[in-house]
Amino acid sequence: xxxxxxxxxxxxxxxxxxxxxxxxxxxxxxxxxxxxxxxxxxxxxxxxxxxxxxxxxxxxxxxxxxxxxxxxxxxxxxxxxxxxxxxxxxxxxxxxxxxxxxxxxxxxxxxxxxxxxxxxxxxxxxxxxxxxxxxxxxxxxxxxxxxxxxxxxxxxxxxxxxxxxxxxxxxxxxxxxxxxxxxxxxxxxxxxxxxxxxxxxxxxxxxxxxxxxxxxxxxxxxxxxxxxxxxxxxxxxxxxxxxxxxxxxxxxxxxxxxxxxxxxxxxxxxxxxxxxxxxxxxxxxxxxxxxxxxxxxxxxxxxxxxxxxxxxxxxxxxxxxxxxxxxxxxxxxxxxxxxxxxxxxxxxxxxxxxxxxxxxxxxxxxxxxxxxxxxxxxxxxxxxxxxxxxxxxxxxxxxxxxxxxxxxx
Numbered sequence: 001x002x003x004x005x006x007x008x009x010x011x012x013x014x015x016x017x018x019x020x021x022x023x024x025x026x027x028x029x030x031x032x033x034x035x036x037x038x039x040x041x042x043x044x045x046x047x048x049x050x051x052x053x054x055x056x057x058x059x060x061x062x063x064x065x066x067x068x069x070x071x072x073x074x075x076x077x078x079x080x081x082x083x084x085x086x087x088x089x090x091x092x093x094x095x096x097x098x099x100x101x102x103x104x105x106x107x108x109x110x111x112x113x114x115x116x117x118x119x120x121x122x123x124x125x126x127x128x129x130x131x132x133x134x135x136x137x138x139x140x141x142x143x144x145x146x147x148x149x150x151x152x153x154x155x156x157x158x159x160x161x162x163x164x165x166x167x168x169x170x171x172x173x174x175x176x177x178x179x180x181x182x183x184x185x186x187x188x189x190x191x192x193x194x195x196x197x198x199x200x201x202x203x204x205x206x207x208x209x210x211x212x213x214x215x216x217x218x219x220x221x222x223x224x225x226x227x228x229x230x231x232x233x234x235x236x237x238x239x240x241x242x243x244x245x246x247x248x249x250x251x252x253x254x255x256x257x258x259x260x261x262x263x264x265x266x267x268x269x270x271x272x273x274x275x276x277x278x279x280x281x282x283x284x285x286x287x288x289x290x291x292x293x294x295x296x297x298x299x300x301x302x303x304x305x306x307x308x309x310x311x312x313x314x315x316x317x318x319x320x321x322x323x324x325x326x327x328x329x330x331x332x333x334x335x336x337x338x339x340x341x342x343x344x345x346x347x348x349x350x351x352x353x354x355x356x357x358x359x360x361x362x363x364x365x366x367x368x369x370x371x372x373x374x375x376x377x378x379x380x381x382x383x384x385x386x387x388x389x390x391x392x393x394x395x396x397x398x399x400x401x402x403x404x405x406x407x408x409x
Contacts, residue, residue: 098114376395
């Protein structure tokens with residue numbers, strides 16, 4: 001067994017991961033864990049609440065989580081390399097364990113992302129051997145530009161022959177998906193059966209057709225690159241770059257917000273050839289989400305290292321047990337909204353859901369603070385680490401319950 005040692009943590013990265021977890025949760029709550037789309041809001045106030053959450057966090061928090069995943073990948077591989085250890089095989093096993101947890105979590109909630117991150121993490125391994133940061137950046141940008149979507153746009157415009165053009169102009173299948181009725185009023189066993197038979201298939205269909213898989217890979221590579229250059233380990237070196245980055249990303253985000261539809265309208269469209277314009281709009285939307293995510297990430301880090309570390313550092317314990325809290329969120333709130341539980345999807349307003357989410361996340365942060373007074377890891381984090389090294393000899397309970405001991409990464 002490899003040595004399971006103590007290593008210093010990057011508290012700023014933990015806080016950022018906690019912020020990403022907050023953003024993901026505050027989207028899931030008004031989304032009613034995927035049941036919102038069966039009866040979307042029509043009241044102006046509720047629409048305003050919904051649109052505000054979506055503008056700030058929908059697609060952005062998930063992207064930020066993927067970026068943090070890439071940073072974590074680099075840290076793990078780099079620390080092993082510094083000890084003279086090739087961690088590749090064990091990292092594959094680590095991803096297999098994450099996928100297993102995702103599969104189990106997917107039985108409860110079909111929107112699970114752990115399984116997706118685990119599978120996409122496999123693609124990071126060959127790119128880890130790319131030594132040129134410029135090449136790595138170019139590869140990341142390539143995936144962020146949604147190459148498959150671009151190919152389909154070109155094919156749909158008739159640039160790849162009639163047969164391929166006909167395929168490219170078929171509507172995306174997830175567009176016509178509806179909320180399974182069993183989620184709304186069915187029992188637990190029926191919900192479980194639906195998640196097994198249809199949930200995984202729909203999730204992967206959505207991830208593929210929406211371009212999320214390409215985006216996850218691109219963002220994970222960006223995270224790996226940020227780890228390489230010391231963006232989080234030497235934050236003072238990037239103080240000016242962060243401010244410039246925030247301003248550029250904000251300008252791009254504002255421009256895409258107002259120009260997205262006019263630019264997409266420039267793509268030719270007819271009754272039979274409608275997909276290229278729709279896909280161009282989706283591609284621009286993806287880039288808009290990335291720009292807002294960059295504003296959130298760079299702005300958060302700039303504030304954290306610019307004097308607000310005490311305030312924002314409150315999120316760090318939640319960031320250290322993201323895996324546990326992410327799973328607990330659905331374990332608690334899926335039954336709140338689904339038919340086999342309280343069934344509140346039919347009565348809870350968007351404002352109520354957001355306020356409940358804010359209160360619930362505050363409780364999670366408090367629990368995380370209290371937890372780390374006694375323990376080194378969150379429960380699932382400890383199981384994941386112990387499983388990775390195939391040993392129970394991984395520190396878990398703090399000696400004497402003190403807070404002065406070094407925290408394992």
